[in-house]
Amino acid sequence: MRDVVIAGIGQTPVGEQWELSLRNSSALAIQAARKDAGGLKPESMYVGNLLAPVASHQANLGALLTDNTNLEGIEAYSVEAGEASSAAAFRMAYLAVASGWVDVAMAVGVEKYTDRAGQDQDDPIYQILDYDYEYVQGLTPLSQAGLLFQRYLHENPSAQRDAFGAFPLIAHENAVHNPNAMFRKALRPEMYMKAGMVSEPLNMFDVAPYADGAAAILLTTPDIAKDLPHSLVRVIGSDTAIDTLAVHDRPDPLAFRAAGISLEQACHQAGILPSDVDFFELHDAFSIYAVLSLEAAGFAPRGEGWKLALGNTLTRHGDLPISTMGGLKARGFPLGATGAYQIVEAVLQLRGQAGENQIPNARLGLVQSLGGPASTAVTHVLEKMA
Amino acid sequence: MEVPRHWRLKKQRYALVGEVCPHCDSKIFPPRDVCPYCGGEAKTQFAFSGRGQVYSFTKMTSAPTGFEQAAPYTMALVQLEEGPVVTAQLTDIGDQSIEIGMPVEMVTRKLRTDEAERGMIVYGYKFRPVMG
Numbered sequence: 001m002r003d004v005v006i007a008g009i010g011q012t013p014v015g016e017q018w019e020l021s022l023r024n025s026s027a028l029a030i031q032a033a034r035k036d037a038g039g040l041k042p043e044s045m046y047v048g049n050l051l052a053p054v055a056s057h058q059a060n061l062g063a064l065l066t067d068n069t070n071l072e073g074i075e076a077y078s079v080e081a082g083e084a085s086s087a088a089a090f091r092m093a094y095l096a097v098a099s100g101w102v103d104v105a106m107a108v109g110v111e112k113y114t115d116r117a118g119q120d121q122d123d124p125i126y127q128i129l130d131y132d133y134e135y136v137q138g139l140t141p142l143s144q145a146g147l148l149f150q151r152y153l154h155e156n157p158s159a160q161r162d163a164f165g166a167f168p169l170i171a172h173e174n175a176v177h178n179p180n181a182m183f184r185k186a187l188r189p190e191m192y193m194k195a196g197m198v199s200e201p202l203n204m205f206d207v208a209p210y211a212d213g214a215a216a217i218l219l220t221t222p223d224i225a226k227d228l229p230h231s232l233v234r235v236i237g238s239d240t241a242i243d244t245l246a247v248h249d250r251p252d253p254l255a256f257r258a259a260g261i262s263l264e265q266a267c268h269q270a271g272i273l274p275s276d277v278d279f280f281e282l283h284d285a286f287s288i289y290a291v292l293s294l295e296a297a298g299f300a301p302r303g304e305g306w307k308l309a310l311g312n313t314l315t316r317h318g319d320l321p322i323s324t325m326g327g328l329k330a331r332g333f334p335l336g337a338t339g340a341y342q343i344v345e346a347v348l349q350l351r352g353q354a355g356e357n358q359i360p361n362a363r364l365g366l367v368q369s370l371g372g373p374a375s376t377a378v379t380h381v382l383e384k385m386a
Numbered sequence: 387m388e389v390p391r392h393w394r395l396k397k398q399r400y401a402l403v404g405e406v407c408p409h410c411d412s413k414i415f416p417p418r419d420v421c422p423y424c425g426g427e428a429k430t431q432f433a434f435s436g437r438g439q440v441y442s443f444t445k446m447t448s449a450p451t452g453f454e455q456a457a458p459y460t461m462a463l464v465q466l467e468e469g470p471v472v473t474a475q476l477t478d479i480g481d482q483s484i485e486i487g488m489p490v491e492m493v494t495r496k497l498r499t500d501e502a503e504r505g506m507i508v509y510g511y512k513f514r515p516v517m518g
Contacts, residue, residue, distance in 0.1 A: 119451060120451045122450065123450065123451055126450060132391075132395060132416070133398075133416050133472070133473060134473045135450075136392075136497060136498065136508060136510065137461070137473050137474050137475060137497065137510070138446070138449060138450065138453045138456065138459060138461060138475055138497065138498070139461055139473050140446070140450055142446075143444050143446045143461045146444030146445075146446075146461070147442040147443065147444050147461060147462070147463055147473075148442070149444075150442045150443060150444055150486070151441065151442035151463075151486070154442070154486045197445075197447070198447065198448075199444045199445070199446055199447070200444055200445050201444075202444075246473065247463070247473070248463055248470075248471040248472055248473045249422070249471075253442075253463075
């Protein structure tokens with residue numbers, strides 16, 4: 001396997017982008033990533049997307065996106081892994097370059113949540129559930145997270161409910177200086193404590209907002225990228241693991257096994273310990289998922305992940321900053337495009353281009369995307385090249 | 387119309403029919419023909435008693451399309467007395483407060499009404515508190 005570096009990144013603002021279509025938004029991200037990489041042309045493209053075939057009545061995004069950006073003739077197709085789709089697409093691009101199959105590959109995440117409006121806007125998202133045994137009973141991803149949160153509080157009676165508020169507070173604080181974030185406004189603890197329940201015990205601020213977005217990453221070899229004017233970021237660990245699709249089929253639903261396995265194996269490949277990293281971009285679709293991810297990664301013992309939120313540890317100035325550009329909660333949660341945003345943001349940190357949000361001397365970053373309640377987990381370790 | 391899809395699952399929806407593993411005697415729901423515990427082939431049908439207890443629960447205020455008539459409703463994970471856990475709504479709760487560990491039993495109820503599907507109604511299992 002060859003060394004693989006990130007030569008270019010591009011992203012569009014996350015939010016309700018009514019004026020942009022699948023093809024417009026993805027083209028903006030693709031062109032930005034190519035420009036950032038000195039005009040490099042990909043030989044293959046992997047598109048991470050969840051909703052398009054249902055919400056936009058559009059399949060074969062590989063053909064749509066390449067056709068629309070003057071890249072006809074290259075290999076291109078979609079990769080679908082729920083909300084982890086573009087993290088999986090990034091892994092495909094990494095493998096394509098690492099294996100020697102191509103010298104330049106692109107991963108694109110694109111999602112058009114607002115192509116539908118009204119009462120059935122969220123229906124295409126429910127595809128991530130087990131249709132026959134979860135969805136048909138009336139379950140949604142939100143209530144699935146509510147079930148896990150209720151069980152967590154039951155198994156860990158010492159857990160302080162208000163401590164979970166630190167996750168949206170950190171995310172909103174970090175999004176203030178991210179020009180591409182959906183919510184650039186800090187939250188106050190009393191706002192969190194007064195928020196209405198949406199699926200008890202989850203309140204409104206425990207839930208990341210669904211949104212539109214497109215982001216792209218161009219990967220190549222260190223040699224091809226050596227003359228670029230920005231620092232290079234190397235992909236030193238990449239792994240994915242799965243758990244059961246339905247939460248009820250798990251012997252221990254609070255374990256997030258796939259998250260733990262993929263993270264351990266990605267760190268093993270990179271030759272690092274999780275504690276070596278300078279920041280952790282995790283999948284904070286719900287506050288409880290951030291806690292379960294921290295526990296699965298081994299950053300906290302079982303049942304104690306919420307305690308990490310009590311001090312300064314997870315803020316930009318702490319030992320393990322999370323959601324450094326706003327996370328899913330405040331940057332916004334563009335479903336299948338989310339993983340590409342997480343990678344782009346990690347690259348900004350490692351290049352030293354994160355502006356007000358810069359983690360000083362960031363050298364190693366850990367990025368994890370989940371599909372559903374960690375039914376799929378994709379983890380990458382990124383390193384700034386000396 | 388998704389008639390074949392729902393018709394195919396009538397034994398599971400109406401009678402909680404799963405499987406029992408002939409190798410390790412584990413009870414399996416939903417049926418999958420391969421035992422999730424020992425990996426052996428498991429095609430022997432097994433009807434669950436429908437008795438169990440609440441493993442977790444959450445009250446939903448907004449419901450997906452087709453489920454509005456029941457909203458607000460309480461979703462639960464119910465651990466069946468034979469072992470497996472299922473996702474289902476709780477029903478006939480009245481003003482009882484729900485707790486993890488509370489005994490419940492299966493009943494057949496209307497799950498979903500779909501106007502766009504010419505009014506097709508999907509029936510299936512829900513769970514209610516065990517009658518004292």
